[in-house]
Amino acid sequence: MEEAPHSDKSGDTVERILCAAAEVFAESGFPGARVDEIARRAGVNKAMLYYHVGDKKDLYEAVIRSIIVETAERLEEEIRQAGTPEDKMRIYMRRFAATLDENPLMPPIMMRELASGGTTLPRSALEGVARVISLIGGILDEGVAKGVFRPINPFLVHMMVAGAFIVYKVAAPVRERAEFIPEEVRRMPRELAGSVLGDVEEMVLRAIRK
Amino acid sequence: MEEAPHSDKSGDTVERILCAAAEVFAESGFPGARVDEIARRAGVNKAMLYYHVGDKKDLYEAVIRSIIVETAERLEEEIRQAGTPEDKMRIYMRRFAATLDENPLMPPIMMRELASGGTTLPRSALEGVARVISLIGGILDEGVAKGVFRPINPFLVHMMVAGAFIVYKVAAPVRERAEFIPEEVRRMPRELAGSVLGDVEEMVLRAIRK
């Protein structure tokens, strides 16, 4: 009612474009993505992409920014809460898992970025990751100081957690499609939240506990 | 008689082509790879790719086969050895790590495959992975039977190990380039074999031990 119809429509268009772009980049990667396809899914004329956002590279950067950077920031905030180091580790894993569950486009995009050596990652994305890692470092240090954790490299821990989560998420379609994979594996949930998260939490905490 | 050197030379050409293709696919993925670039790096005329191997898709499949399938088979063999379930788990992790260290082109290729939902993975590759998982399942079952392991999903374990290893490997260039990442992280070794493997082994075994 009160919303300015003007800025709404325009903002809407930009948002639709970025969503479509995220989808297509997630499915096909940067070189595989077709600008036409992005326009089609956004339901706009191709020229609008250039009008509102820019060329293919600009679209990609906008997507990365909106997906990776925002995520890193949110994660950062959420970890700051909580009490004991173990709680904090659980929160970190839970929130990261939840983020991946909620943003199914992130995992493929991040994987491809890693696969290209992050050559095209905007600096802000790298910084976000770095902040997350240093946060984990803080938690681990605190745990060590309190005598509950063994000393362990935070980068490794993040690689392990993130690696497992991301790989688990992107492997879901493969797993479900491959008919020669055992039923019990194929029926594993798509969501991390739940048993998978529980298992990983357990494993990771056992791994770092003293 | 004369064919010997001839076919040698030809075999050589095919090998050079496949190496070049593997390199380029690893760097840029399937859609990003340029046939011209593969020819250039192989030092042959572009038409030779079609003459000796086939079109771009054929090149890709040949690379996958030579890299992923062979690897899976070798890994399979090597795990069969050894005694206690713990030993077997260690062997599995060690050999997998060694394979990734020796074939630096595998991790990016596998990551991209996962990111695309394995859409383009030849069936034989999927089967290889499935066999590895069922092997791990066997080891875990044995461990449970012997009362040394907790019951755990073998797929998850593989995701965790493979995820951590692959992500660790592909993250190396990013990690080293990003100047805002802590020195101690940046100086971590490129090789899995060694401390990284040791840490992961320890974590995983703690995670599954009873």
Next chain:
Amino acid sequence: MEEAPHSDKSGDTVERILCAAAEVFAESGFPGARVDEIARRAGVNKAMLYYHVGDKKDLYEAVIRSIIVETAERLEEEIRQAGTPEDKMRIYMRRFAATLDENPLMPPIMMRELASGGTTLPRSALEGVARVISLIGGILDEGVAKGVFRPINPFLVHMMVAGAFIVYKVAAPVRERAEFIPEEVRRMPRELAGSVLGDVEEMVLRAIRK
């Protein structure tokens, strides 16, 4: 009453549009000119060009009309003055030179028109030129009749004068920028009025005097 400032503003807008258009067409020619750029320089929305003047072709014709036709007419008037054939010839050259000095956008536009074979010149422009030539024809005839000029083709004379002037004007930026051109040439004035006009006048009159 209220319309006065209104239409003033509007007239202003049209004028700003035409000035901007003339500039851009002079710099880039018809196909090279961008409608966006014209709007930008005029400080108005692109749609205004269509509202006030018309499409790109209409803009161009308006510019030609306002620059070439008006010029031809003014030149025509001014030549009619004066006494002896020599005076008239001098007036013609002086006024033409002055016009070019005052309208720096004309020379490039005229050159491009010529280069395209005048395909896009509106008829009125061609007629203007024709009238100028017939005027020169009249002066030369008079000179011949009075025994002071040799008989000479008026078109040639106009080509020579106009060619020299226009080429001199447009060559100015090139001349000044090219560091390997002799200092004395590079320091020649940008204006025709003055020594350049004097020299040309002298040359042309010597050329046609008996």
Next chain:
Amino acid sequence: MEEAPHSDKSGDTVERILCAAAEVFAESGFPGARVDEIARRAGVNKAMLYYHVGDKKDLYEAVIRSIIVETAERLEEEIRQAGTPEDKMRIYMRRFAATLDENPLMPPIMMRELASGGTTLPRSALEGVARVISLIGGILDEGVAKGVFRPINPFLVHMMVAGAFIVYKVAAPVRERAEFIPEEVRRMPRELAGSVLGDVEEMVLRAIRK
């Protein structure tokens, strides 16, 4: 017979491309020229332009080089001949006129270049022009030394001669098409060589003679 058929065919293609490009650039200028049209006239696939020469800009530079630079060099050589300063001036004008008659594509291309302020002219083209001007300077100096010429700026002389010639050439189509132009003007020859050259020679020499 002796020609390598191979290099002939390829060289032929490149030549056909450059000719077509010269034609189209002469007709429409750089921004107006369509790459498709160049390919069509050369009778080759569009991709061949990129294969053999490069992109649109490369095509343009190749054309400029082959047309302007070669011309400047040839002109330079030819002027060196001849005896008295007057002879040399006549040779210069004759050869320049002949060059323009033989290369009908030059005048429009040069005009447009001038109209754009030579912004896109490759350095070699500018240098060619500079050499021609300094040659004329030499002739004029010699004439002054021998007491036959008045001291005059060689750049001006070249602008006058070149301007008149080029303008005359490019004006031909306009002149012939415009029905309201006097018959006697419309029937003037397309060629410079002949009466037009004669008249200009006479005018210029009268203009610079003492």
Next chain:
DNA sequence: AATGAATGAGGTTTCATTCAT
């Protein structure tokens, strides 16, 4: 009178693939 958003046609360029030799 003025604007930001939208459109479609068409422009340049690239790329996988094939042909002639």
Next chain:
DNA sequence: AATGAATGAAACCTCATTCAT
């Protein structure tokens, strides 16, 4: 077995123009 030249489809991008407000 090997090459340089050729091709057509399709990719990305731009531009003049119009619409809704």
